[in-house]
Amino acid sequence: xxxxxxxxxxxxxxxxxxxxxxxxxxxxxxxxxxLKHTALWITFLNFIISLSLLFSFDLNNPDFQFVEKYxxxxxxxxxHLGIDGVSILFVILTTMLVPICILASYESIKFSxxxxxxxxxxxxxxxxxxxxSLDLVLFYLFxxxxxxxxxxxxxxxxxERRVYSTFKFFLYTLAGSVFMLLAIIYIFISTGTxxxxxxxxxxxxxxxxxxxxIAFFTSFMVKIPMWPFHTWLPDAHVEAPTxxxxxxxxxxxxxxxxxxIRFSIGFFPDASEFFAPFIFSLSVIAxxxxxxxALVQEDMKKLIAYSSVAHMGFVTLGIFTFTVQGIExxxxxMISHGIVSxxxxxxxxxxxxxxxxxxxxxxxxxxxxxxxxxxxxxxFILASLGLPGTSGFVGEFLVLLSIFxxxxxxxxxxxxxxxxxxxxxxxxxxxxxxxxLIKDDLSxxxxxxxxxxxxxxxxxxxxxxIGLYPKPIINIIEPSTEKIVNQIKMKLD
Amino acid sequence: xQSLVYILPEIFLFIVATVLLVTGLFxxxxxxxxxxxxxxxxxxxxxxxxxxxxxAFLNSFVVDEFSLVLKVMILIGSIASLIMFVSSKxxxxxxxxEFPILIxxxxxxxxxxxxxxxxxxxxxxxxxxxxxxxxLAALNRNSLLSSEAGIKYFILGALSSGLLLFGxxxxxxxxxxxxxxxxxxxxxxxxxxxxxGIVFVLAGLAFKVSAVPFHMWTxxxxxxxxxxxxxxxxxxxxxxxxGLLVRFLFNSFGEIYIDWQQIIFFISxxxxxxxxxxxxxxxxxxxxxxxxxxxxxxxALIGVACFTDEGLRSLLIYLMIYLxxxxxxxxxxxxxxxxxxxxxxxxxLSGMHKNHPLRTMLIALIMFSLAGIPPLAGFFGKFYIFIxxxxxEMLFLAIIGVIASVISAFYYLxxxxxMYFDEPKEEFDGSSIKSLNLLYYPSSILIxxxxxxxxxxxxxxxxxxxxxx
Numbered sequence: 001x002x003x004x005x006x007x008x009x010x011x012x013x014x015x016x017x018x019x020x021x022x023x024x025x026x027x028x029x030x031x032x033x034x035l036k037h038t039a040l041w042i043t044f045l046n047f048i049i050s051l052s053l054l055f056s057f058d059l060n061n062p063d064f065q066f067v068e069k070y071x072x073x074x075x076x077x078x079x080h081l082g083i084d085g086v087s088i089l090f091v092i093l094t095t096m097l098v099p100i101c102i103l104a105s106y107e108s109i110k111f112s113x114x115x116x117x118x119x120x121x122x123x124x125x126x127x128x129x130x131x132x133s134l135d136l137v138l139f140y141l142f143x144x145x146x147x148x149x150x151x152x153x154x155x156x157x158x159x160e161r162r163v164y165s166t167f168k169f170f171l172y173t174l175a176g177s178v179f180m181l182l183a184i185i186y187i188f189i190s191t192g193t194x195x196x197x198x199x200x201x202x203x204x205x206x207x208x209x210x211x212x213x214i215a216f217f218t219s220f221m222v223k224i225p226m227w228p229f230h231t232w233l234p235d236a237h238v239e240a241p242t243x244x245x246x247x248x249x250x251x252x253x254x255x256x257x258x259x260x261i262r263f264s265i266g267f268f269p270d271a272s273e274f275f276a277p278f279i280f281s282l283s284v285i286a287x288x289x290x291x292x293x294a295l296v297q298e299d300m301k302k303l304i305a306y307s308s309v310a311h312m313g314f315v316t317l318g319i320f321t322f323t324v325q326g327i328e329x330x331x332x333x334m335i336s337h338g339i340v341s342x343x344x345x346x347x348x349x350x351x352x353x354x355x356x357x358x359x360x361x362x363x364x365x366x367x368x369x370x371x372x373x374x375x376x377x378x379x380f381i382l383a384s385l386g387l388p389g390t391s392g393f394v395g396e397f398l399v400l401l402s403i404f405x406x407x408x409x410x411x412x413x414x415x416x417x418x419x420x421x422x423x424x425x426x427x428x429x430x431x432x433x434x435x436x437l438i439k440d441d442l443s444x445x446x447x448x449x450x451x452x453x454x455x456x457x458x459x460x461x462x463x464x465x466i467g468l469y470p471k472p473i474i475n476i477i478e479p480s481t482e483k484i485v486n487q488i489k490m491k492l493d
Numbered sequence: 494x495q496s497l498v499y500i501l502p503e504i505f506l507f508i509v510a511t512v513l514l515v516t517g518l519f520x521x522x523x524x525x526x527x528x529x530x531x532x533x534x535x536x537x538x539x540x541x542x543x544x545x546x547x548x549a550f551l552n553s554f555v556v557d558e559f560s561l562v563l564k565v566m567i568l569i570g571s572i573a574s575l576i577m578f579v580s581s582k583x584x585x586x587x588x589x590x591e592f593p594i595l596i597x598x599x600x601x602x603x604x605x606x607x608x609x610x611x612x613x614x615x616x617x618x619x620x621x622x623x624x625x626x627x628x629l630a631a632l633n634r635n636s637l638l639s640s641e642a643g644i645k646y647f648i649l650g651a652l653s654s655g656l657l658l659f660g661x662x663x664x665x666x667x668x669x670x671x672x673x674x675x676x677x678x679x680x681x682x683x684x685x686x687x688x689x690g691i692v693f694v695l696a697g698l699a700f701k702v703s704a705v706p707f708h709m710w711t712x713x714x715x716x717x718x719x720x721x722x723x724x725x726x727x728x729x730x731x732x733x734x735x736g737l738l739v740r741f742l743f744n745s746f747g748e749i750y751i752d753w754q755q756i757i758f759f760i761s762x763x764x765x766x767x768x769x770x771x772x773x774x775x776x777x778x779x780x781x782x783x784x785x786x787x788x789x790x791x792x793a794l795i796g797v798a799c800f801t802d803e804g805l806r807s808l809l810i811y812l813m814i815y816l817x818x819x820x821x822x823x824x825x826x827x828x829x830x831x832x833x834x835x836x837x838x839x840x841x842l843s844g845m846h847k848n849h850p851l852r853t854m855l856i857a858l859i860m861f862s863l864a865g866i867p868p869l870a871g872f873f874g875k876f877y878i879f880i881x882x883x884x885x886e887m888l889f890l891a892i893i894g895v896i897a898s899v900i901s902a903f904y905y906l907x908x909x910x911x912m913y914f915d916e917p918k919e920e921f922d923g924s925s926i927k928s929l930n931l932l933y934y935p936s937s938i939l940i941x942x943x944x945x946x947x948x949x950x951x952x953x954x955x956x957x958x959x960x961x962x
Contacts, residue, residue: 022851073873073947115850137876141867141944148861151906155914163914167906174866174902178895182879185891189884 005068007081007132010050010091014121017042021118032113036106039117043099043124050095053088059475062483064134064197073137076193080134085480086261086331089473090131090254093338097250098124100455101243104346107451108242108353109157116157119149123247130255136184136194136263143219143255144177150244150252158239165232165239172232176222183215187267199267200487206270213271216264223256226316227286230309237305238358242349245301249308250342254334257315261327261484265319269488276320280403280410283320286313287417294424300348300358303428304341307384310417311337317414318399321406322488327481329398332473336383336391336466343380343459347373350452351432354445360428365437369445374433376448376456383463385425386418391466496549499556502540502564503601509533510597517590527579530593534572534600538565546960552672553611557960562809562953563607563736566816570728571600573820573932577721580928581827584835585719587633595632596725599625603733610744612661612671615737619657619701622730623650629725630718642717649710653700660693673744682749691746691753695760698741701734704794705763708787712775715783720835723779724823727786732812735790739797739805743961750800757798761890764791765897772904778826778837781904782819785863788901789815795878795894799885802962807877809954814874814943817936818863824932825856831921839908844917855937857909862940864905865898870943 021038024031058065064082072079083091102120109116126149129142147170155166188194191202204212222229233253237245265272287310294306311333318330350373351366352358367374383390386397396418404411437443448456466473497504509530517526541564548555575593582588602622609615627650631643661671667686668676681687700707715723742753768788775781793815796808829836836842846853862869875898882891943950 074951112846112850115846115854118854141872144867144872148858148866151909152857152913155910163910167903167910170906171899171903175899178899181876182883182888182891182895185876185880185883189880 005081006049006053007066007083007128008068010046010095011081011125011128011132013042013046013049014124017121018118021114021121024114035113035117036102039121040099040102042121043095043102046124047092047095047099050092053083053091054476057088057476059085060479062479067134072135076188076195077137078135078195079138080195080197081132081138082134082197083132085477086484087131087258088476089331089335090251090258090338091128093254093335094124094127094131094251096458097247097338097342098127100342100346100459101246103451103455104246104349105241105243108349112156115152119152120243120247123149123153127247127251127255131258134196136187136196136199139196139259140177140181140184143259144174146252146255147173150248153244154236154240157241158244160239161235162239165235168232169236172222172229176229177219179215180219183212186212196262196266202267203491204268209268209271210274213264213268213275216259216268217275220256220259220264224253224260224312224316225256225309226282226312227289227309230286230290233309234302234305237308237345238299238301242345242352245305245345245349246342249304249345250338253308253312254338257312257319257330257334260316260319261330265322265488266484269322269491272320272488273322273492276322277407279316279320280407283313283316284410284413284417286310287317287414288420291417291420291424295420295427298359298361300360300428300432301345303360303424304344304348307421307424308337308341310421311341311384313417314396314399314414317403317410318395321402322485323402323405324478324481324485325398326402326406327484328474328477329395329400329402331395331477331481332391332466332470333395333399335473336395336463339459339462339466340380340383340390340392343376343456343463344384346455346459347377347380350448351445355441360431362439363432363442364435364439365433366442366445367433368437369442370447372448372453376460377433378429379460379463381425381429383467385422389464389467391463391470393467394470496554499544499547499549500554502537502544503604505540506533506537506597506601506604510594510601513594513597514591517594521590523582523588523590523592524579526590527575527593530597531572531575534568534575534597538568541565541568548610550611550614552674553614554605554608555610556608559736559740559957559960560604560608562957563732564604566732566813567600567603567607567729570725570732570816570820571596573728573824574721574725576928576932577724577823577827581719581721581830581835584830585633585721586635587719587721589632592629592632595625595629599629599725600729603729606733607736607740609737610673610740612665612673615741616654616658616661619734619737620654622733623654623701626650626726626730629722630714632722633719636717636719638717639719640717642714645717646710646714649700653697653707656693656700657697660690660695660697663687663690663693666690673741676745677747680746680748687749688752692756694741695738695753695756698734698738699760702731702738702790702794703783703787704760704790705767705787706760708764708767711787712780712783715779715786716777716837720779720823720827720837723782724819724826727782727819727823728816731786731790732816735793735797735808735812739808739961742797743800743805747800754798754800757794758887758890761791761794761798762893764788764794765894766791769897769900769904772901773907775904776839778829778839778842778908781839781908782822782826785901785905786819788897789863791897792875792878792894795882795887795890798890799881799887801881801885802958803884804881805958805961806951806954807874807881809957810877810950811874813950813954814870814940817939818859818871820932821855821859821936821940822863824929824936825852825859828852828929828933829921831919836921839911841918842908842912843915844912845921846913847917848920852933853912855933855941857912858941859937860905860908864902866902868944870940873943873947
């Protein structure tokens with residue numbers, strides 16, 4: 001392949017952007033406008049570069065591509081990057097969502113614009129790094145480093161209870177992750193390396209696997225999040241600014257799902273098999289319980305946040321079936337959720353910018369004032385509940401298919417989640433969009449601006465494209481997934 | 494006579510201090526004296542770097558890789574606090590020319606401490622250091638708090654010196670030697686008296702590094718002493734006492750490490766946990782930093798408790814990162830100035846990112862680094878400590894360590910919260926902190942970019958430990 005270190009470029013372009021932005025000193029409107037444009041162009045450039053990955057990506061090669069490896073801390077811990085079919089789509093999802101987030105913050109961020117954009121660019125660096133790193137220490141660095149900008153984004157530009165939420169978010173995630181750090185250190189000491197490629201073919205003893213699996217699990221469980229450790233997510237979502245919620249739901253949750261696929265089942269297949277029923281139970285509980293909780297929410301963002309937990313339940317169900325379909329379904333579900341939930345939060349942001357409330361009861365009958373908005377919102381609601389023809393369907397279908405082959409009971413319970421999802425999603429839509437427009441302050445509402453249309457169009461196209469023709473996506477994912485499944489089977493035998 | 498050559502840096506500094514003391518009587522230009530002091534400390538660094546590795550005075554004073562690295566770190570700390578002094582002496586009302594001279598004396602004491610290979614040399618170094626520090630703590634004669642700090646530090650310090658001396662007498666009595674290496678040769682593992690001696694000496698040394706349960710003086714002294722001196726307390730003496738502790742335990746009692754390991758084990762856990770909880774309730778920044786340093790010493794002690802190469806290496810890495818972070822923090826504290834008054838309360842930081850965006854961003858990153866969040870330098874310090882702990886099968890210490898680090902993240906985050914999330918107050922002065930920028934920017938940038946190229950710090954640590962194990 002090419003000699004250009006394209007992944008490093010992707011990771012460090014935002015850092016270069018930060019340096020540029022530090023040079024812009026003034027504090028007036030003009031310079032803050034310049035800052036926004038700079039950040040937008042930098043992230044857009046990053047998106048274009050990440051698309052070039054797709055063209056030079058070898059579809060038939062299940063191994064890691066675009067590999068870079070340099071000596072870093074000491075022998076065994078190196079700066080090792082590379083992507084395969086599992087991670088490439090997450091990288092592109094990230095680079096796509098960040099410019100959208102910056103575009104979405106053009107009007108809503110009124111103060112400390114420079115810090116805001118710097119936080120976002122730093123966050124992008126960390127997120128891309130997570131999906132590209134092939135070394136556990138490097139992974140941990142990026143995984144945890146993302147907490148710093150996110151802490152600031154929620155804490156500075158968030159809503160009323162932002163301090164409580166951001167502390168909860170930070171401390172929950174940190175407390176979960178430190179045990180993963182100990183596990184990584186243990187792996188380093190007992191194997192002499194933290195290189196993912198080497199560890200994927202290393203056989204841990206069963207006892208080691210069980211303990212290490214739990215350590216990794218605590219970290220990912222909090223991050224993805226699984227019931228009963230999901231409570232930080234609704235708080236963080238509700239208080240975060242729109243773009244913060246988008247990136248949180250769109251990318252940050254996926255880091256944990258990616259971690260499950262790459263590390264938990266890759267390194268510790270015996271333990272994963274042992275704990276699979278436990279995961280299934282938690283996932284099914286999450287799907288049903290959080291869907292029911294979502295039904296009674298008064299706050300739009302909270303409702304979508306709880307639905308995220310339910311959707312992530314499908315992801316973990318799929319991953320721990322150890323079947324090609326299940327893992328593929330989990331990945332597609334994550335990609336789709338990354339697009340759809342991000343879009344739903346953007347939809348909430350649109351009306352929030354106009355009316356400054358997220359209370360569902362304050363809305364109603366928006367369809368007569370905002371037809372385009374109602375249309376886009378409908379697409380995303382339908383995708384979120386998994387209507388065939390939208391991206392949400394493909395992932396959920398594959399996951400349910402795979403879980404049926406493993407265990408029928410879990411499958412039946414999981415399927416009720418689909419019905420519940422339809423209930424809360426459609427009811428939310430009805431209460432906001434339909435009905436008569438009787439509330440006084442709604443008469444001032446106006447439809448999507450050009451900027452907002454630019455945000456929504458690519459998301460709508462992607463949602464429908466993946467729903468109707470998922471083949472290209474599956475082609476990318478399949479070889480690597482097959483390799484992972486084969487490796488697990490080999491280790492289990 | 495030959496031996497005198499090996500203590501050339503110490504002799505040089507002593508001459509400089511004496512000359513400055515006399516010059517200071519006639520020359521009223523404190524700034525000039527201070528500059529001379531900084532310059533001579535720099536010269537000492539060069540002297541140390543060019544010193545041959547030898548042991549002097551019948552092996553009671555050794556110059557080796559370990560002492561070299563620690564001495565350079567101590568000198569960096571001293572230079573940093575002299576720079577802090579020059580930038581704040583007028584406003585803090587400590588326009589006293591003895592300051593740089595006392596710092597030099599105490600530095601000599603610390604240099605003797607890290608080179609000491611004999612109970613007596615150890616005691617002499619320790620006392621020279623401590624006596625200078627007692628005076629320094631009370632330097633601001635007009636401030637009640639400062640005098641209180643000085644008296645408190647003196648009384649408790651004298652008590653701890655007493656304990657130390659008592660322990661030394663036991664060790665001498667039961668081993669018949671004062672030289673670390675000879676003690677190691679003649680050690681009788683069964684001897685209870687020796688263990689009692691170790692316990693007393695450790696109590697005295699724990700006081701000097703301010704480890705729980707001998708930490709009580711730390712918050713009061715940190716708060717009472719003028720800030721440049723607090724900075725000095727946090728930087729150099731901790732490093733020196735840690736070096737002394739390592740040499741004392743490793744050189745003379747390596748054979749019976751089981752006995753002292755559990756003591757270190759306990760004070761390490763106690764320091765980490767107590768600091769994590771006690772710091773949450775603080776309202777004064779300097780008190781908070783006192784508890785923060787207690788916690789950090791707790792982590793560093795994990796490295797001692799391991800009694801392995803890896804542990805010692807991680808200890809040195811940790812101390813180096815700790816030094817850089819504390820230089821940044823105290824330079825920051827000194828820049829919190831408005832109309833010639835200094836601010837030490839945490840609530841005074843409120844909303845300062847509006848008026849000082851760059852400074853606030855850097856200090857926020859320092860706070861994250863102190864909390865041990867990657868990719869900042871503080872994380873790597875803890876990372877190596879945990880590697881050492883897990884490698885020597887002290888999983889329990891590592892688990893307590895990570896739990897304490899999550900709890901302590903809370904109070905560091907609280908500072909970030911107050912700086913960024915709360916409503917802004919008046920602006921701080923931007924002027925007169927030029928010399929502080931000299932400390933503040935390089936050290937914070939070092940912390941941020943540490944992860945790109947960490948090998949120098951690791952190599953230096955590996956270089957330093959080769960003479961101990």
